[in-house]
Amino acid sequence: MLATVGRRARNKADKQERIFAAAEELFTRLGYSAVTTQMIADRADVGTGTLFRYADSKAELLMMIMNEKMRLDTREGIAAAASGTSPTEAIMALLAPQIHLPPACPENTAVYQREILFGTEQGQYRTEALARISELENAIGDILERFTSTHRVRPGVDLTGAARTTFSTLHMELIRVNIGRGDPRTLTATLRSHVDVLLYGVLAPR
Amino acid sequence: MLATVGRRARNKADKQERIFAAAEELFTRLGYSAVTTQMIADRADVGTGTLFRYADSKAELLMMIMNEKMRLDTREGIAAAASGTSPTEAIMALLAPQIHLPPACPENTAVYQREILFGTEQGQYRTEALARISELENAIGDILERFTSTHRVRPGVDLTGAARTTFSTLHMELIRVNIGRGDPRTLTATLRSHVDVLLYGVLAPR
DNA sequence: GCTCATTTCGGAGCGTAGTCCGTATGTTAG
DNA sequence: CTAACATACGGACTACGCTCCGAAATGAGC
Numbered sequence: 001m002l003a004t005v006g007r008r009a010r011n012k013a014d015k016q017e018r019i020f021a022a023a024e025e026l027f028t029r030l031g032y033s034a035v036t037t038q039m040i041a042d043r044a045d046v047g048t049g050t051l052f053r054y055a056d057s058k059a060e061l062l063m064m065i066m067n068e069k070m071r072l073d074t075r076e077g078i079a080a081a082a083s084g085t086s087p088t089e090a091i092m093a094l095l096a097p098q099i100h101l102p103p104a105c106p107e108n109t110a111v112y113q114r115e116i117l118f119g120t121e122q123g124q125y126r127t128e129a130l131a132r133i134s135e136l137e138n139a140i141g142d143i144l145e146r147f148t149s150t151h152r153v154r155p156g157v158d159l160t161g162a163a164r165t166t167f168s169t170l171h172m173e174l175i176r177v178n179i180g181r182g183d184p185r186t187l188t189a190t191l192r193s194h195v196d197v198l199l200y201g202v203l204a205p206r
Numbered sequence: 207m208l209a210t211v212g213r214r215a216r217n218k219a220d221k222q223e224r225i226f227a228a229a230e231e232l233f234t235r236l237g238y239s240a241v242t243t244q245m246i247a248d249r250a251d252v253g254t255g256t257l258f259r260y261a262d263s264k265a266e267l268l269m270m271i272m273n274e275k276m277r278l279d280t281r282e283g284i285a286a287a288a289s290g291t292s293p294t295e296a297i298m299a300l301l302a303p304q305i306h307l308p309p310a311c312p313e314n315t316a317v318y319q320r321e322i323l324f325g326t327e328q329g330q331y332r333t334e335a336l337a338r339i340s341e342l343e344n345a346i347g348d349i350l351e352r353f354t355s356t357h358r359v360r361p362g363v364d365l366t367g368a369a370r371t372t373f374s375t376l377h378m379e380l381i382r383v384n385i386g387r388g389d390p391r392t393l394t395a396t397l398r399s400h401v402d403v404l405l406y407g408v409l410a411p412r
Numbered sequence: 413g414c415t416c417a418t419t420t421c422g423g424a425g426c427g428t429a430g431t432c433c434g435t436a437t438g439t440t441a442g
Numbered sequence: 443c444t445a446a447c448a449t450a451c452g453g454a455c456t457a458c459g460c461t462c463c464g465a466a467a468t469g470a471g472c
Contacts, residue, residue, distance in 0.1 A: 006468075006469075007467090007468065007469090008419075008420080008467085008468055008469075011420085011467090011468090012420085015420095015421095036457085036458065036459085037458075037459060037460080038458080038459090041422090046421080046422075047421065047422030047423055048422070048423070048459085048460080048461095049421065049422045049423065049424095049460090049461075049462080049463095050420080050421055050422060051422095051460095052459090052460060052461080053420075053421080056460095057459080057460080058458095058459065058460090110324060111324075113324075114320065114323070114324040117320070117323075117381060117385060118316060118317075118319075118320040118324075118385060154406070157403060158399075161396075161399060161400075161403070162403055165375055165400050165403055165404065168374065168375045168378040168379065168400075169371050169374045169375050169378075171378065172374035172375075172377065172378050173374065175323065179323060179324060190367075193364075193367055194367075194371050194374075196407075197363060197367070197368055197371055197404070197407045197408060198371065198403070198404060198407065199407070200360070200406065200407025201402075201403045201404065201405070201406025201407040202403060212438075212439075213437090213438065213439095214437080214438055214439080214449075214450075217437090217438085217450085218450080221450095221451095242427085242428060242429085243428075243429060243430080244428075244429095247452090252451080252452075253451065253452030253453055254429090254430080254431095254452075254453070255430090255431075255432080255433095255450095255451065255452045255453065255454095256450080256451055256452060257430095257452095258429090258430060258431080259450075259451080262430095263429075263430075264428095264429065264430090
């Protein structure tokens with residue numbers, strides 16, 4: 001036998017994969033609220049008790065699959081931001097993946113946002129989601145930092161704080177769209193104007 | 207008999223009051239998650255079926271009692287904002303009641319915020335809560351408008367949009383505190399610095 | 413191969429939000 | 443006053459997320 005990985009570990013990985021696949025398929029096709037944990041357990045061919053040994057809650061199951069998408073979007077955004085030619089454009093490029101993706105099921109995105117903000121459990125998937133969010137906020141900070149070479153920073157302004165202000169505003173605007181208020185068609189323009197107003201008091205071209 | 211109000215209407219008003227009192231006492235003392243709808247029904251001396259004829263859901267019961275507090279805070283804030291001598295000070299005065307109140311039970315405030323943002327039902331109490339939120343956002347708009355006489359508006363800036371940017375940021379910061387991230391002790395200072403950065407690009411003293 | 417310890421499994425069971433429908437109560441007409 | 447109707451009531455019931463614990467599977471020691 002390949003010794004290092006016993007049957008037990010393989011079984012575990014196997015179940016993990018089946019659960020992920022079942023959750024992804026059902027949530028994507030039917031939306032969070034229409035899916036029961038029983039359906040996921042049945043489809044993954046495990047008992048409900050087992051299901052909750054692999055994720056602390058139904059919400060964690062959703063975060064598990066959403067984190068994957070988020071991971072790709074974040075990576076893509078950070079790469080694209082590097083070639084932005086102004087702070088505003090770089091920030092817009094950073095967020096573009098989150099915006100352009102037409103969320104197949106907006107409900108899932110809304111629940112994801114809701115759990116990130118208001119979830120109380122400290123499960124592994126929520127922890128990962130929070131890390132992704134921080135990553136975006138830090139990326140905005142890095143962008144602002146990068147442009148200090150070509151722009152002047154208004155005296156007395158703290159760039160980290162400004163990054164948080166910026167991110168808060170954009171985050172809230174994304175939430176507005178996901179919960180059905182706020183028009184997805186004008187989202188890009190709205191975000192851009194928010195950023196413009198914000199950065200005017202922070203960075204100005206030399 | 208006083209004719210205009212039949213026994214039926216009085217019974218209804220009576221139950222409404224008992225339910226409100228029961229919900230307020232229990233939520234305030236024990237916090238949202240520790241209270242069951244059964245407890246509220248028992249204390250109000252109605253059946254659970256009856257309870258849900260007076261509010262669409264447990265969350266609506268919470269909003270029912272939180273709206274009252276919010277109504278007072280909003281009124282107070284708007285009055286205080288009128289005598290602010292700068293845009294920043296006026297906005298800080300507007301929000302002061304939301305900040306200074308030491309939330310006896312932060313959980314309730316967090317749930318209130320969560321339901322306002324992410325609730326899906328269209329019950330009467332959520333509708334009222336949304337109206338309160340709009341009221342605050344509009345109040346910020348009014349403040350900015352008021353100061354156009356003593357400050358110049360940066361060309362190209364839309365004051366309504368700026369009000370929303372401002373409110374989004376402050377709203378998010380309040381949420382951060384309610385969910386346990388963000389330090390309540392530095393909240394006022396944090397909010398002020400957010401507002402300062404934001405308004406720099408919007409209104410400047412003539 | 414056999415025994416024992418440890419980890420994993422899974423479905424019966426629990427708590428709770430919310431519904432359904434038969435019953436009770438108030439209202440109106442004659 | 444009575445009958446017929448309309449509305450409100452409430453508790454048994456359902457659905458669903460999640461837990462608990464006995465059973466089963468795996469690995470270790472000999």
